[in-house]
Amino acid sequence: xxxxxxxxxxxxxxxxxxxARTTVSNDPExxxxxxxxxxxxxxxxxxxxxxxxxxxDFEKAIxxxxxxxxxxxxxxNPRRIKGYASSQLQRTKTDSADxxxxxRFGQREDPRPWKPPSASxxxxxxxxxxxxxxxxxxxxxxxxxxxxxxxxxxxAHENLLDEIERQIEDLEEEIEEHIEEDSExxxxxxxxxxxxxxxxxxxxxxxxxxxxxxxxxxARQAAAYAGLVxxxxxxxxxxxxxxxxxxxxxxxxxxxxxxPAMTALxxxxxxxxxxxxxxxxxxxxxxxxxxxxxxxxxxxxxxxxSGRPFDPSLHPGT
Numbered sequence: 001x002x003x004x005x006x007x008x009x010x011x012x013x014x015x016x017x018x019x020a021r022t023t024v025s026n027d028p029e030x031x032x033x034x035x036x037x038x039x040x041x042x043x044x045x046x047x048x049x050x051x052x053x054x055x056x057d058f059e060k061a062i063x064x065x066x067x068x069x070x071x072x073x074x075x076x077n078p079r080r081i082k083g084y085a086s087s088q089l090q091r092t093k094t095d096s097a098d099x100x101x102x103x104r105f106g107q108r109e110d111p112r113p114w115k116p117p118s119a120s121x122x123x124x125x126x127x128x129x130x131x132x133x134x135x136x137x138x139x140x141x142x143x144x145x146x147x148x149x150x151x152x153x154x155x156a157h158e159n160l161l162d163e164i165e166r167q168i169e170d171l172e173e174e175i176e177e178h179i180e181e182d183s184e185x186x187x188x189x190x191x192x193x194x195x196x197x198x199x200x201x202x203x204x205x206x207x208x209x210x211x212x213x214x215x216x217x218x219a220r221q222a223a224a225y226a227g228l229v230x231x232x233x234x235x236x237x238x239x240x241x242x243x244x245x246x247x248x249x250x251x252x253x254x255x256x257x258x259x260p261a262m263t264a265l266x267x268x269x270x271x272x273x274x275x276x277x278x279x280x281x282x283x284x285x286x287x288x289x290x291x292x293x294x295x296x297x298x299x300x301x302x303x304x305x306s307g308r309p310f311d312p313s314l315h316p317g318t
Contacts, residue, residue, distance in 0.1 A: 051106025197264030
């Protein structure tokens with residue numbers, strides 16, 4: 001299934017054949033239509049599996065609805081789908097072709113089932129996303145203040161900055177209280193806080209955006225989910241671009257790693273040793289920072305997956 005903001009494109013696969021297709025609106029009415037269509041096609045709960053590509057949260061509502069209808073749902077990182085398309089030599093790029101490809105991927109690769117976040121996890125995500133949005137607004141307000149020359153205009157921007165900072169502080173207090181009230185969230189965040197460079201607010205973002213570590217087979221998949229895996233551009237001997245982060249994935253989680261990674265390069269022995277090795281190999285500063293962000297998320301994943309506090313000996317700087 002391909003999910004967009006306004007529509008859902010579905011290809012129903014039975015064996016090696018696409019046996020039916022449909023397009024419905026991505027809203028509650030369209031979701032009900034899709035469930036009825038699946039049942040009419042004989043693709044009933046407990047029998048059919050639904051695979052969809054993560055698409056900026058546009059897939060969440062239908063994933064939740066299908067989960068509630070007892071369908072086995074998988075939500076897959078777009079990077080995995082893109083890699084699979086390349087392996088299948090697919091050149092056609094249309095919504096219909098994408099839906100058919102995702103159906104084939106789901107059948108052959110058997111991705112892990114998706115589980116919706118708990119009410120407590122959902123609220124934590126809502127709180128952390130609101131805080132991140134205010135942080136971005138604070139940066140924009142600061143830039144406008146720096147550019148302003150008129151005294152009255154500067155005063156207005158200063159007042160706005162003060163208000164934004166107050167709202168950020170209120171949200172941070174609310175996030176802290178929410179975590180303290182939920183033992184599971186508190187345990188997971190406390191584990192992450194044992195990692196040098198990771199504070200409570202970063203831990204809250206990792207927990208709410210990464211979700212259960214069991215949904216990933218390894219740390220690399222978790223990094224791919226955040227768009228932190230390197231993307232190489234090479235073609236024969238004529239095109240050789242510098243490696244860059246793919247940035248195909250959860251941007252909120254990726255951005256949350258930036259400042260903690262900068263701190264970790266200084267105070268986290270594993271990340272610091274890793275960064276020094278890259279510098280010795282002549283890597284540019286932003287390449288080192290990107291690698292540190294990826295390394296730090298690997299560590300976060302490992303700590304959450306093991307349920308044990310950070311141990312430097314388990315994360316050598318390699």
